[in-house]
């Protein structure tokens with residue numbers, strides 16, 4: 001459980017993640033390399049006084065994860081050139097004043113297919129549904145089920161081998177927050193818990209494989225995948241999104 005003072009600092013970390021993701025998402029255009037996006041993060045973080053949480057985490061080599069098309073999460077930025085029609089997930093974590101913020105979003109490159117746009121919209125909405133369920137007195141399984149049932153009702157699948165997580169001074173704290181589950185089961189949500197909710201949604205099946213680079217997670221069947229994440233504080237007054245730009249602007 002976090003104190004109101006800790007949550008206030010986490011909101012500062014969250015705002016840095018949110019504003020940086022907004023800047024980087026604007027750079028996603030045909031011809032841009034994924035490595036340029038990562039360098040953009042480093043520039044933003046330098047200016048904002050934040051430290052990238054991913055760099056060096058279990059040996060991860062970059063500040064940003066960039067996962068394209070059938071890549072689900074943990075894509076390593078580099079020489080890959082983005083092309084019109086690509087679906088690009090950006091996942092970013094910052095450490096600021098000793099606390100973590102973690103968020104992800106998915107955008108299309110130029111004109112994308114109608115199915116790709118629907119996948120993105122359903123995944124973003126699945127996160128919203130999960131957040132709305134994350135109330136004091138609800139159980140973890142209620143959140144997991146809300147996400148799973150929403151996604152499956154649209155004919156897509158939720159990735160099962162990766163989950164959301166508690167977050168605070170560490171990026172990954174207890175509890176794990178799966179994107180599938182059983183309503184009424186699991187930990188009771190209490191005032192002051194902070195969770196990173198992060199549905200990963202595939203057009204095809206939920207199974208994944210990891211590339212030989214040891215990081216990049218892809219859908220096993222090669223289908224498209226999308227990912228949205230917010231860091232959320234559970235308050236008596238309701239869930240508070242810490243990685244939203246709301247608070248510094250009307251975005």
Ligand code: MF3
Nearest residue numbers: 053054057060065074091102
């Ligand atoms: N948002 C991801 C997570 O919560 C980011 C981890 S990438 C890593 O697990 F490189 F840091 F592992």
Ligand code: CO
Nearest residue numbers: 102196198229
């Ligand atoms: Co996360």
